[in-house]
Amino acid sequence: MKLSYAPYFLEFKHPFGLSHGTRTKTDVVYVKLEKDDKIGYGEAALPPYLGETQTSVTAFFKKAAPVLENTNLPLAEIIQTIDKISYGNTAAKAALDIALYDLSGKIQNKPVYELLGLEKPAPKETSVTIAIGDLSLIPGKLKELSDFKLLKIKLGNANDKEIISCIRKHTDKPLVADINQGWTDKYFALDMIHWLAEQNVLFTEQPLPKENYKDMSWLTEKSPLPILADESFQRLDDLEKISECFSGINLKLMKCAGLYEGVKIISAAKKKKLKINIGCMSESSCGIAAAAQLMHYADWVDLDGPMLIKNNAFSGINFIDGKLELNNSPGTGALLQNSGISFQLCQG
Numbered sequence: 219m220k221l222s223y224a225p226y227f228l229e230f231k232h233p234f235g236l237s238h239g240t241r242t243k244t245d246v247v248y249v250k251l252e253k254d255d256k257i258g259y260g261e262a263a264l265p266p267y268l269g270e271t272q273t274s275v276t277a278f279f280k281k282a283a284p285v286l287e288n289t290n291l292p293l294a295e296i297i298q299t300i301d302k303i304s305y306g307n308t309a310a311k312a313a314l315d316i317a318l319y320d321l322s323g324k325i326q327n328k329p330v331y332e333l334l335g336l337e338k339p340a341p342k343e344t345s346v347t348i349a350i351g352d353l354s355l356i357p358g359k360l361k362e363l364s365d366f367k368l369l370k371i372k373l374g375n376a377n378d379k380e381i382i383s384c385i386r387k388h389t390d391k392p393l394v395a396d397i398n399q400g401w402t403d404k405y406f407a408l409d410m411i412h413w414l415a416e417q418n419v420l421f422t423e424q425p426l427p428k429e430n431y432k433d434m435s436w437l438t439e440k441s442p443l444p445i446l447a448d449e450s451f452q453r454l455d456d457l458e459k460i461s462e463c464f465s466g467i468n469l470k471l472m473k474c475a476g477l478y479e480g481v482k483i484i485s486a487a488k489k490k491k492l493k494i495n496i497g498c499m500s501e502s503s504c505g506i507a508a509a510a511q512l513m514h515y516a517d518w519v520d521l522d523g524p525m526l527i528k529n530n531a532f533s534g535i536n537f538i539d540g541k542l543e544l545n546n547s548p549g550t551g552a553l554l555q556n557s558g559i560s561f562q563l564c565q566g
């Protein structure tokens with residue numbers, strides 16, 4: 219297999235306000251795997267909080283390249299071997315996992331969900347994030363995303379009630395509140411969640427700092443809304459702990475190293491009766507087409523990455539009337555659109 223990569227960055231349509239700062243772009247690295255005349259694509263999305271960079275991703279690819287030379291190994295074995303190269307690097311691993319499944323699907327002429335033995339994902343409603351900055355811009359943003367039936371709002375600022383009240387002046391659509399660890403006091407968090415429940419908020423994500431399991435457990439027990447772990451939850455090994463303190467998980471390929479482990483997480487989470495939200499980082503349609511292969515098993519889908527960026531380098535999925543649809547092509551279905559992206563060969 220020939221491995222090449224291309225660093226790129228995704229520009230947001232609107233600056234992206236979070237409890238811990240505002241961003242205008244996200245770095246990504248695309249990876250291309252070639253075998254005979256088939257090509258598989260993958261994406262590593264690199265929000266700063268995960269600690270990976272374009273440099274660390276390409277360095278990881280160089281370490282993984284020798285593993286990909288032995289193409290006779292079963293896919294699972296290749297992915298497990300790559301995972302053992304280092305402890306972290308989950309986005310770099312996810313990019314390779316996605317490209318491997320995309321390539322295998324194209325070689326076998328099957329969509330990835332079929333390769334993984336999963337149900338075919340029917341079109342499913344996805345939430346979409348309304349970037350919060352200047353509140354006077356909210357009506358315009360709501361109009362721009364009017365197809366979507368479920369809106370995600372980032373909270374964890376001093377003016378959380380003001381933000382929700384402002385949105386409620388313009389729409390009564392159900393909301394999802396993502397706090398991104400922005401609250402610190404459990405009593406304050408419980409009061410806020412009670413208030414949000416009255417505002418037609420369906421669930422909250424990561425209200426407290428990620429390692430505060432004790433208070434999270436207390437909060438989940440008393441909360442009128444499901445509470446999902448995002449920053450507290452990365453990989454399959456975290457699930458035992460998480461099931462004691464949260465009602466569900468936000469599963470993202472960039473955190474769990476890709477589809478291979480994502481499928482295992484879904485199966486284990488279902489056994490523990492945890493709610494599952496399939497989410498994403500700021501990703502183009504390359505990463506989203508992969509995550510969408512898992513949609514059938516999600517209680518909620520939050521795969522809005524391509525809606526939030528100006529320079530999507532891939533196509534292959536569609537948003538129709540607020541629902542995310544796969545194109546059911548072999549592989550993930552992602553198609554490279556930007557011919558200006560130049561891949562460089564990875565020499566291990």
Ligand code: MG
Pocket residue numbers: 396398423424448449468
């Ligand atoms: Mg989140």
